[in-house]
Amino acid sequence: MNPFFARRYVIQGIFIAAAIIIIVRLFYLQVINDKYLLSANNNVLRRITIYPARGVILDRNNKILVQNEPVYDLMVIPREVKPFDTLEFCRLLEITKARFDKQFKKARNQSIYRASVFEKQLSARVFAAFQEKLYQFPGFYAQNRTVRYYPDSLAAQFLGYIGEVNDKIIEKSNGFYSKGDYIGISGVERSYEDLLRGQRGVQNLMVDAFSRPKGHFADGKYDTLAVSGEGLQSSLDLELQRLGEELMRNKIGSIVAIEPSSGEILAFVSSPSYDPNLMVGRQRGNNYMKLLNNPYKPMFIRPIQAEYPPGSIFKVINALVAQQFGLITNSTTYVCGGGYRYGNRVMGCTHVHGPMNLTQSIQYSCNTYYGYTFNKMIDHAGMKTVKAYQRWQEAVAQFGIGSKLNIDLPNERKGLLPTADYYTKRWGGETWSSGFNISLSIGQGELGITPLQMANVMAIVANRGYYYNPHLIKAIGTKKIIKPEYTKRNNVGIDRKYFDAVIEGMSRVVNQPGGTAVYSKIPDIEMCGKTGTVQNPHGADHSVFVAFAPRVNPKIAIAVVVENSGFGATWSAPIASLLVEKYLKDSISRPPAYKTRITQASLLPAVKQKLQPKPTGKVDSGKIKTTVKP
Amino acid sequence: MSNVRPRNIFFNVDRVSLYIFLALCLIGWINIYAAVYDPEKANAFDLGTNYGKQLIFIITACLLGTFILLLDVKIFSTFSPLFYLVSLFLLMLVLVIGRNVGGNQAWIPIGSFRLQPSEFAKFSTCLVLAQYLSTSTIKNKSWKTTLQAGAIIGIPVVLILMQPDVGSALTFASLIFVLYREGLSGYFLIFGFLGIVLFILSLLLSKLILISGIVLLIGLILTQLRNRKQWIRPIILSTIGSILFIFSVDFTYNNILKPHHRNRIDVLLGKVEDLRGEGYNVNQSKIAIGSGRIFGKGFLQGTQTKYDFVPEQSTDFIFCTVGEEWGFIGSIVVVGLYLFLLLRIIFIAERQRSTFSRVYGYGVASILFCHFALNLGMTMGLVPVIGIPLPFISYGGSSLWGFTVLLFILLRLDANRMGII
Structure with missing residues (x-):
């Protein structure tokens, strides 16, 4: 027996100890610690x-x-x-x-x-x-x-x-x-x-x-x-939209065109516009800042966010509401002596119109007529003023004024239509009368209406008493689903018969020689419209025109607002007439010069300090104080 | 060949070792297959792939083993000096004509294969050591014999360090077990162990703290040993020795070790966290093994190795595949097989009648143990990354043949254990 025989046990012991250390380590790695499994998944799984x-x-x-x-x-x-x-x-x-x-x-x-x-x-x-x-x-x-x-x-x-x-x-x-x-x-x-x-x-x-x-x-x-x-x-018509944007080039304003029978929006122009491709891609950030800093505010969605006093086009609503209340008829006549006198004050009219019936009052946009009419609705309705005003306010609200039309776009503004309480509060009691807010009779004062609401009012008149909520998407997906809220008919509470006299007046505006918008008469199409020229203390007047066409079985209702451009008949009405003709006939019969006069005009106001955007990017052009001319 | 007829050779071969050898080769092949498995071109016998080549290596290794079993048993002792000299010659040759792979000039290209002389130096060194020790004996005070045995081991180590292949050189250090078994003082083992501990401590702690700690400890021991004066001198000497050693660590660390060795040690000791550089291999290896959990992900289901997260996945880090696909259970089986083989070899060695065979047997056990412990320790982050293969499992012809020759010479000697060499 070798004298060092026992040393085999030492060596065996070392081998066994090493194996045990390795197994303990394996046990730790594979059984106790689970971070390695997570790491493995991190390694491999994407x-x-x-x-x-x-x-x-x-x-x-x-x-x-x-x-x-x-x-x-x-x-x-x-x-x-x-x-x-x-x-x-x-x-x-x-x-x-x-x-x-x-x-x-x-x-x-x-x-x-x-x-x-x-x-x-x-x-x-x-x-x-x-x-x-x-x-x-x-x-x-x-x-x-x-x-x-x-x-x-x-x-x-x-x-x-x-x-x-x-x-x-x-x-x-x-x-x-x-x-x-x-x-x-x-x-x-x-x-x-x-x-x-x-x-x-x-x-x-x-x-x-x-x-x-x-x-x-x-x-x-x-x-x-x-x-x-x-x-x-x-619901947009691409060609109509293209023409609308072309006509609005170098102008500030809106175009909204609606198909009255469905509420579908045919054109939705907010000017100045911008190339939507700018908001895509690597330069987006820069482009966005440029647009945001543009003094004409292209990011402002004017058709639903700009609120204007409607001006003369509001007379259409007053004419309808007053008839529905039974306070005037289509034969009611007031004599215009150049203004409506209330107390010791006068609300002026542009002309001395003489005797005016309802149709003529629309045709000539007579302020006096609506002063009397409003006075009758508020002060002589057989009820207390507050009650009467409330009735009027509710009737007007039926036209979609002062509330959102729930278009399928974010950030729609509801506009402004004061309640009776507002005046009670303002005048410190219920003793006020029509003289206190007579400017409402002609669409002035505490009123704010978006171009969308203007166009919708035209859709109501075209339909003779009802509208569908205006919307931009007519069908969703391959099944062409339409949102149920856009198929619901909203009646505005005006009987069909009361529209005749008003529509006749609107037709004369465009089609009868001497009408305010006769320059915008479309060959072979009877367009019914109403001009408005909204005075603007901050600059030139806003040009407003609303219309629908054709008179029988209307296919399009339209509102055009061109800010700071003067008379409604000068810019807005021709623009509307071109769009209406384009939509109904798919071609324009008037000479090219008619169009180029508009497309080549630059009606941008000079940039003033006040036009610089506020940090919030919000704009309050709807609150600009205005007075109204016919 | 006097009392064993050739037809009895295979009958006398130690079956247990043989089966473990075959089992490890098979496990190796399966895991190499899994490690490089590509479902788009899976052909187990594709010779262009590692597993195809490994299959050839295994078959030739078996032939080689059979050939060795058929050799006359006297050849090993008689020609051991010759083998040794040839190995040394090859080790020198490789420094001249060798091919540099991964920073080590360790390979001699022969056709499409590459020969690694250090693998052959292992068994030839074992043989010549056995031959030497069977004629002389190491006694406690026989410094001459110890030094000569040390020189036999030291010459190939120096040559291998010139390549420089630290991993292979380290395996020769394990032959200290052989010397220990044959009578080398046990202090060598203890001092070797203490040396490693001191080396690590001196890298982790500041010298001042370490030295004052040692002095304090020694002082404590001395007060307890007041009555035994004969202990005082060696203890004081070893104290001085260890202090000198501590100072030498810095020199070794900074001047002898290469930067990547230093980094690997630093990573292991947690001195630097470098999961993307030097620490990447070990971290990924631990992730692969650890993600296997108890039962493993299953054959060919491993992702860490297959998708190349673990480098050297079929050679040095082959155990990752075992750990990942076969889990804790499979890993224990592999570790168990190795331990069983090592103990079996010691058992075989101890039953030899000749000192030559016994010494050789311990040489085999020591070298296999060294590879087993360092390779597995490396994959689990227990020891620094040392590029040495896992015997019989890692991919590679030279290493498989080297280990086969190493083992089968022992089996041949054992088959003839009753004979006299």
């Missing part, structure tokens, strides 16, 4: 969001208003980048070397193993040139996405725009949105966000150490497909 294509929006004739265009996010995995010609790279991407350095540093700081966005939203044009050379730049690859594209650059305020969600939205959405998602911020994009956005898909990819995809986790059991957003068909 949750890839599949962004759905946003819904396409068509016009009423299935022409595309907004579609999706592919763009490319250039991604980089810093670790895989090999030396390359940076100057060539920058030239191809159209970026500066400084930008390159900054972006590359940013990516490196995020992770050198993981892919991060190097440059967002490269256009197809830039990317096409870059792609040919992509093999020269290992570590870079492209990921495609879609952005909005507006082939005709029209209807910016109507369509609105989308933008990346911010932290506040993410938090509020309870996890629905996540970083990198886009959301509708204004216009239809916002009001129909739920439908347009579609449903995101998820792919659980397994990737290798170089982030190369190696297949789907669990054979795609947890993957979901992206569902494209619903397509929307808008």
Whole structure:
């Protein structure tokens, strides 16, 4: 027996001890500590969001208003980048070397193993040139996405725009949105966000150490497909919209055209407008600031946010309401001596009209007639003034004035129609009478009406007593669903027969020689309209014209407001007549000069300090004090 | 060959070791297959892939083993000096004509394969050590014998360090177990162990704290040992020695070790957190093993190794695949197989009648143990990253053949254990 035989046990002991240490370590790694499993999943699993294509929006004739265009996010995995010609790279991407350095540093700081966005939203044009050379730049690859594209650059305020969600939205959405998602911020994009956005898909990819995809986790059991957003068909007529925007070029104002039989909005022009494509892509931030700082406020959606005293066009409503109350008839005649006298004051009229019946009062826009009429409705209605005013106010409110019409756009303003309480409070008791607010008779004073409400009033007159809530989207998705609230008929509480005299007066405005808008008479079409010229203490008068056509079986109701442009008949009425003719006949019969006089006119007011945008971006042109001329 | 006829050779071979050898080869092949598995081109016999090549290596290793079993048993002792000299020659040759792979000039290219002389130096050194110790014996005070045995081990170590392949060189250090078994003072083991502890402590703690700690400890021991004066001198000497050692650590660390060695040690000791640089391998390796949990992800279901998160996944880090796909259970089986093999080899060694065979057997056990402990320790983050393979499992012809020769010479000697060499 070897004298050192016992030493075998020492050596065996060392072997066994080492094995035990290893097993204990294994037990710790594999059984006790579960952070390694998480790390392994982090290593391998990539949750890839599949962004759905946003819904396409068509016009009423299935022409595309907004579609999706592919763009490319250039991604980089810093670790895989090999030396390359940076100057060539920058030239191809159209970026500066400084930008390159900054972006590359940013990516490196995020992770050198993981892919991060190097440059967002490269256009197809830039990317096409870059792609040919992509093999020269290992570590870079492209990921495609879609952005909005507006082939005709029209209807910016109507369509609105989308933008990346911010932290506040993410938090509020309870996890629905996540970083990198886009959301509708204004216009239809916002009001129909739920439908347009579609449903995101998820792919659980397994990737290798170089982030190369190696297949789907669990054979795609947890993957979901992206569902494209619903397509929307808008009620807009692309050609009418195009003509409207062309006519409003270099002018401030609005055009709203409505199909009376459905409430569908045919044209929705807010001027000045902007190219909606500016709100897409890499320059969006800059463009947005430029638009925001533009003194003419292109971001202000005038058709639903600008409130004006309606002026003479309000006489139409008073004529109808007074008839419905039984206080005047179509043969009621008042003599205009050049003004309406109340107490020791006079509300002037432009002319001495002499005796006026109802139709003539509309035709000639006689202030005196409506002074008497209003006086009768408020002071001689067989009830207390407050009660009578309340009845009047409620009747007017039926026309959609002073309340939102619930158009399918965000941020609609309701306008202004004071209640009886307002005057009671203002005059310190119920002892006031029509003399205190006689300007309401001619659409002046404490009244604010949006162009949309003006157009809607015309739709009501065209329909002789009812309207559908004006809306911009006529059908949703492939099934052409229409929102139920837009199929509900709203009666305004005026009997059909009371419209005849008013409509006759409106027809004469356009069609009878001597009418205020006879210059805007359309050959072969009997358009009924009413001019308004709204005095504006801050500048030139606002030109207003409302109309519907044809007189029998009307197809279009329209309101045109051109700010600071003078008489309604000068600008607004011709613009409306061109649009009406275009819509009804699909061509314009009047000589080109008729149109070019308008398109070439620049009626932008000089920029004054007060026009500079306030930090909030809100505008209160509706509160501009105005007086009214016929 | 006097009393064992050739037809009995296979009958006399230690079956247990043979089965464990085959089991480890098979486990190795399965896991190499899983590590480089690509569902698009899965062909177990594709010779262009690692697992295809490994299959060839395993078959040739078996042939090689059979060949060794058929050799005359006397060859090993008689020609051991020759083998040793050839190994040394190859180790020198590789420094001249070798191919540099991964910073180590350790490979001699032969056709499409590469030969690693250090693998062959292992068994030849064991053989010549056995030959030497079977003629002399290490006694407590026989410094000459100890030094000569140390020189036999030291020469290939120096040559290998010139490549410089620290991992392979380290495995020769394990031959200290052989010397210990043959009579080397146990203090060498204790001092070796204390040396490692001091090395680590001196990297972690400041010298002042460490030295005052040692002085305090020694002072405490001395007060307890007042009556035994014969202890005082060695203790004081070893104290001075350890203080000198502490100062030498800085020198070794900064001047002898290469930067990547220093980094690996720093990472292991937690002095730097570098999960993307030097720490990447070990971190990914731990993730792969740890993510296997108790039962593993299943064959071919591992993701960390297959998707290249773990580097060197079929060679040095092959155990990651075992850990990931077969879990704690599978890992224990592999560790158990190794432990069983090591104990079996010691058992075999101890049953030899000749000192030559016994010494050789301990040499085999020591070298296998060193690879087993350092490789697994490395994949689990217990020891610094040292590039040495896991015997019989890691991919690679040279290492598989080297270990096969190492083991089968022992089996051949054992089959003839009743004979006299």
